[in-house]
Amino acid sequence: MKNILFIFLFSIIYLGGYTQESPSIDKEKLFDLYQTQRYAEAGDYLKGAYGDETSDLKALTQIGYCFLMAGNNVEAEKFYAKAYALQPQSLPILFSLANISTKRGNSAKAKLFYGEIAKIDSNNFNVFKLLANLYTQDSVKLVYLLKANQINPKEGDVASDLAEVYSTYQDYETAYRVLDVAIQADSENLVLQRAKLPIANQLKKYSEVIASGERLLKDETDAAVVKDVAKAYYFTKQYQKAINLFKVLESLAMQNEATLYYTALSYRGLNNLTQSAIYTKKTIDEAVSPNISSYYVLLGLVYQENKQAKLAAGAFKKGLQFAPNPTLYYRLAILYDTKLNQQKTALTYYKLFMKSKPKAKDEKEEIAYTEARIAQLQSK
CATH class of the missing domain: 1.25.40.10 (Tetratricopeptide repeat domain)
Incomplete structure (x- = not known):
């Protein structure tokens, strides 16, 4: 591992392509700053050596990288912006500027930089994934998630986000298919399996919800999974099992209007009208704001x-x-x-x-x- 780090740093310092006019750099000092991750000092050292007005592209990107790694986004952006002016179609420079803009809360600038990357490389999965994360409107988010999913349908994060957007449009069939492809590629991905449960419930795939949900509950007691499995038990008329799980939510103080309502319906299904009435009243109380x-x-x-x-x-x-x-x-x-x-x-x-x-x-x-x-x- 140390040999790999040494080769990497050697390539940055010695093979950086600095011009003959470059100032004298103490390579051993710079190597030590990199090795000990003192990026702010490295940035200041290179900045002092080259000056603020340098037009050396590799120096600008290296100084920008040092400040970026040090968390000094203001200085990092300044040097990457100069590099961008010299080479506006460089993907690493564009990614760095977009990343800095995102960190500084300037989503508009980040969108512009990522948009330029998408024009240069229309099959860049990461850029479409990052663009999707910058939008809150489902209609726009959907466009970028679709593109990313088409490039890599097996990637779990995008599949989960895309399925969520489809669910907001009540397109549960498509949401289910998107998750199914990703799960087949990564059958141990519990996040994807949890995301699939409420969609499977909507599609009345109750047996699947129960089988998958019970396996998930062996891993941990997740309130969302408990709710989905309990609803599946209710819809398959396994009322006592549904009640048992809804009671788990109550013990966790995670009940809500819907879970109390289904509990009342489950007791009614068992002809336990006393408990059904109690939970109907609880449902009403939960539905009404205390204010x-x-x-x-x-x-x-x-x-x-x-x-x-x-x-x-x-x-x-x-x-x-x-x-x-x-x-x-x-x-x-x-x-x-x-x-x-x-x-x-x-x-x-x-x-x-x-x-x-x-x-x-x-x-x-x-x-x-x-x-x-x-x-x-x-x-x-």
Whole structure:
């Protein structure tokens, strides 16, 4: 390994093709800086030797490489840009500039450089893979992933990303075929096997999901795999097995509205209506945002400020359907008391406010006002 490193560094330092006009370079010093990975020092040394205004292509790329390896992207870009001006169709220079632009968060420049590479080498797998990663729009991403996949359909990362895009378009058949080709080339790729499960479920290949998923679960308890296998058990009417796996998700606090819903359906399939009702309620609770009653408080206040008292009352009452909220009771009491002139109804909501145990620290003034107002209304 040391011999290989020595030959590599020797080729850079001694066979770099420097012109006869090149300044004197202490090759042993440079070799030592490379060998000990002191790239920043190597870059500064070469920069000092050649100067900022050098037009030596190989010197520019070597200095740029040193700074790139040192993490100094600003200096690296400066020297690679000069090299690019001298040789605009050099793939290594274009790749370096694109890489630097990506690291610096300038996706637009990276796209331009990678685009130039694609024009020069239309069969360069890496450039299309990298271009795909720079786009968030599925339609554009699809174009580059397709090209990369056509060049190398066995590469797992591209196959997985391409299948994901096809899935967003609900083209599950194509997504399945893309993954199948990659899996045949790498049957031990667990990432690809996991990616295939939800797609196979969509295609109703439940036996495959169960067989593949159970093998994956022997490797580790992956929540996504558990969910896919559990759904496959449900659709094949193996309700108890489905419930057992859905319960695993609950033990991991990884349940969601969908998994609770399927649990309720599975209990119903077993005619265990008590548990089915319990999980149906859990599904409803999971589906409702814990903040929704607060949203109705805001909506009611907006209506009230706009002098739409009846709409405000409706919003406050709607909020109570989701969760008891002391603020909603108080707002309804005030609304009926001061805007709608219905003191009897207001008294009811004042009492409900007090029964809802408002926090004394946060609602001290509201509590004091409510106690006084209840006494006044009851004395009438």
